[in-house]
Amino acid sequence: MxxxxxxxxxxVLAIFAVVTIHATSFIYSDFNKIPNDDWWxxxxxxxxxxxxxxxxxxxxxxxxxxxxxxxxxxxISRGFRIIPALIFWSIFFLYQRAIRFPSD
Numbered sequence: 001m002x003x004x005x006x007x008x009x010x011x012v013l014a015i016f017a018v019v020t021i022h023a024t025s026f027i028y029s030d031f032n033k034i035p036n037d038d039w040w041x042x043x044x045x046x047x048x049x050x051x052x053x054x055x056x057x058x059x060x061x062x063x064x065x066x067x068x069x070x071x072x073x074x075x076i077s078r079g080f081r082i083i084p085a086l087i088f089w090s091i092f093f094l095y096q097r098a099i100r101f102p103s104d
Contacts, residue, residue, distance in 0.1 A: 010059055017052035020045055 024046040027039055069077075 007059060007063065010055060014052040014055040014059070017049035017055075020049040021052065024049075 024042040027034065027042040027046070031039055
């Protein structure tokens with residue numbers, strides 16, 4: 001399958017939208033603490049960026065169209081790529097939590 005550059009452009013757009021969601025997510029608890037105009041601007045940007053996660057799912061679905069691969073083979077091939085990272089980051093964050101909150 002030939003590389004389609006527009007899919008990469010959609011990924012970049014979705015990445016920026018996810019960053020916007022995370023950068024503006026703190027404002028919900030600051031409703032009366034920051035100026036009203038700032039709150040509304042950040043709230044609007046946050047709301048307009050909510051398309052990003054569904055867009056990533058649709059891009060993944062589009063890229064999987066036309067591939068004849070069984071369900072078992074699909075999960076095995078993805079598992080070999082995802083499970084090592086999952087194990088590494090789980091251990092890393094559990095270790096960080098044990099250091100920061102030793103009494104929990």
